[in-house]
Amino acid sequence: MKIKRRKTRKIFVGNVAIGGRAPVSVQSMTKTQTTDVEATVAQILALTAEGCEIVRVAVPDEGSAAVLPEIRSHINIPLIADIHFSKKLAFKVMEAGVDGLRINPGNISAEKELKEIFREAEKSKTAVRIGVNAGSLDRNLLKKYKHPTAGALVESAMRVVRIAERCGFESLKLSLKASDVLTTIEAYRKVSQKLDYPLHIGVTEAGGLRSGSVRSSVGLGILLAEGIGDTLRVSLAADPVEEVKVGWEILGSLGIRQRGPIVIACPTCGRCGVDLFKVVKEIEERIKAVNVPIKVAVMGCVVNGPGEAKEADFGIALGRGGGLIFHKGEIVGKAKADHLAGELLGKIFKYVEDKEKNAVKTRQNMLITRSCRKKIV
Ligand code: SF4
Numbered sequence: 001m002k003i004k005r006r007k008t009r010k011i012f013v014g015n016v017a018i019g020g021r022a023p024v025s026v027q028s029m030t031k032t033q034t035t036d037v038e039a040t041v042a043q044i045l046a047l048t049a050e051g052c053e054i055v056r057v058a059v060p061d062e063g064s065a066a067v068l069p070e071i072r073s074h075i076n077i078p079l080i081a082d083i084h085f086s087k088k089l090a091f092k093v094m095e096a097g098v099d100g101l102r103i104n105p106g107n108i109s110a111e112k113e114l115k116e117i118f119r120e121a122e123k124s125k126t127a128v129r130i131g132v133n134a135g136s137l138d139r140n141l142l143k144k145y146k147h148p149t150a151g152a153l154v155e156s157a158m159r160v161v162r163i164a165e166r167c168g169f170e171s172l173k174l175s176l177k178a179s180d181v182l183t184t185i186e187a188y189r190k191v192s193q194k195l196d197y198p199l200h201i202g203v204t205e206a207g208g209l210r211s212g213s214v215r216s217s218v219g220l221g222i223l224l225a226e227g228i229g230d231t232l233r234v235s236l237a238a239d240p241v242e243e244v245k246v247g248w249e250i251l252g253s254l255g256i257r258q259r260g261p262i263v264i265a266c267p268t269c270g271r272c273g274v275d276l277f278k279v280v281k282e283i284e285e286r287i288k289a290v291n292v293p294i295k296v297a298v299m300g301c302v303v304n305g306p307g308e309a310k311e312a313d314f315g316i317a318l319g320r321g322g323g324l325i326f327h328k329g330e331i332v333g334k335a336k337a338d339h340l341a342g343e344l345l346g347k348i349f350k351y352v353e354d355k356e357k358n359a360v361k362t363r364q365n366m367l368i369t370r371s372c373r374k375k376i377v
Contacts, residue, residue, distance in 0.1 A: 003254060006227040008198045011171045013127045014078025014099035016053055018173055018231050019198025023257055024224070025231040026247040027054035027200075028240045029082065034064035034071075041074045043240065048077050050244040051259045054231065056080040056102060065092035072097065080129070084136075087113040094120055100127040105160045106136035114160060118169040127171045128164070129200055132156045132187075134178035148178060150186035157191055172197045173230070177204035181219040188228050198230035205235060212236040213246045220250050258293040264308065265298040272300030273320040274337040282341045292352045296344075297326075314351070316344050327351070 010020030018025060028047050032039040034057045044055050059065050059081045072079050078099035083090045085107045093101060101121060108114065121128050134148035138156050145152035153176040164172055174197050176187035184203050192199060203219040206212035216234040223229050232250070234243040251257040265280040266272075280298050287296065297315035299305030309315025309326040317324050323340050325333035327347060335343045 003225060003256060004227050006192055008196050008230055009170070011127050011173060011198055013054055013080065013173075016078050018127075018200075022230065024229060024251060025053040026051055026244055026251070027056065027080075027231055027233045028052045028243045028247075029056040029058070029233065029235075031240055034058055034060075035067055037067050037070050037074075040067075040071055044071070044075045044077070046241055047244055048075065050241050051248055052077060052240075052244045054078045054080060054100070056082050056100075056233075058082045059089055059093055060084075062089070062092060065089055065096055068093060068096040068098055082131075084108070087117060090117045091120060094124045094126050097124075098126060100129065102129040102131045103160075104131050104133060104136055105156050106133060106138050109138050111163055114163045115167050118164045118167040121171065122167065122169045125171075127173065128169070129173045129175060130157050130160045130164075131175045131200070132177070133175075133204055134180070134183065135204065148183070150176075150178075150183050150190055153178065153183070153187040154190045154194070158194065161195060161197065170197075173200050174198075175200040175202060177202050177235075179203065179205045181215055184219050185222055188223050189226070192228050199228060200231045200233065201229035202233040202235055205237075207237060209236055209238040209242055212238070213242075216246060217250050217253075221254065224250065224254050224256060259291075260293065261287045261290050262293075262295045263287070263298065264295065264312065266300045266304060266308070268300045271303060272318065274300070274318050274323075276300045276318065279316075279318075279337075279341045283345065286345050287348060290348070290352050292355050294348065294352070296348065314344060314348050316340055 008019035010022060011018050016025055030040050030043045032043050034040055047055055055077055080100035080102055081093035081098045082102045084104050087108060090101060132153045134153060137148045137152055141152045141156055157174050157176055176191055178184045181203055188199060188201060201220055201223050203216050206215040220232055232247055234246045236243050248259045252262050263284050268276045283298060294313040297308040297312035299308050299317045302317060302319055305317025309317045310329045313328060315326040322336045324331050325344050333343055
């Protein structure tokens with residue numbers, strides 16, 4: 001099954017395209033005090049290394065706004081400032097040259113203020129996310145709907161979108177997050193039927209590492225499978241690097257995007273005669289830095305083992321005391337259990353090395369062809 005993505009407008013946050021045919025991007029938010037430049041930059045670099053493509057920082061005061069140019073000078077992914085309550089801070093961060101701005105219509109709601117922000121964003125070419133959150137919904141809407149329902153979230157976003165449009169500002173993306181998974185899904189479904197602005201999807205305040213990952217995977221997985229979502233953030237009460245890892249796992253599990261290897265492993269049962277968890281751990285650890293998208297199957301016995309291992313790029317199917325190694329459906333090796341992981345890893349690294357060499361050759365050939373064409377012209 002191939003997911004058919006909903007068609008949205010394309011905008012840019014710095015050099016990252018969002019919406020249209022652009023790949024679904026993975027973003028995160030720092031958890032440091034923004035004014036602690038060293039810690040914030042270190043966290044952003046750690047996030048970038050894990051595949052974070054856009055980063056947001058909290059800007060609760062002028063001190064935080066003032067350090068943004070310094071932070072930006074040390075990082076190489078687009079920087080978004082998270083603004084609440086203060087129009088003045090929105091102006092400050094645009095002046096500081098951020099790539100994007102997140103505003104919350106629950107706490108900056110006056111039409112006059114919003115218009116001023118959108119006009120300035122248009123001038124400074126800053127993308128804006130209208131970030132509606134169930135926990136900070138506009139008071140009037142809360143009175144009208146009694147609870148932060150999906151309808152209330154959509155109405156909040158629509159109101160601000162119309163204000164932006166009246167200013168001629170269209171570099172918008174929207175988010176409508178609730179901590180309740182079903183409300184989140186309903187809100188995004190509803191808004192995607194009404195508007196074609198790109199959507200930043202996420203389940204807000206999803207929880208700790210395990211519960212938050214599951215809740216986010218359910219919510220974002222359903223939306224993405226329906227073609228909804230142009231960029232995502234997994235919100236976890238945990239190290240933000242985990243948010244990025246989970247984000248990529250969600251995309252990879254739906255076949256939307258893959259970063260590095262996917263390891264599939266059987267859960268084991270009474271048929272498994274070896275310590276499969278140890279083998280899986282070793283393989284995952286050793287190939288985690290591989291940048292080539294490959295699928296590796298680690299299976300515990302001959303029931304599903306050969307079938308799964310054959311479908312993956314690489315696989316091992318263990319039996320009692322040893323097992324077979326597969327590559328693209330062919331048996332390419334056999335080893336005793338203790339040596340199987342090592343043998344498999346050797347073959348994977350050789351494959352990755354060849355792929356990387358070929359990629360370099362292709363790039364060189366393209367450059368040569370281009371320069372020849374120029375000479376002929
Ligand atoms: Fe059990 Fe074999 Fe299935 Fe693994 S592949 S869960 S060992 S039956």
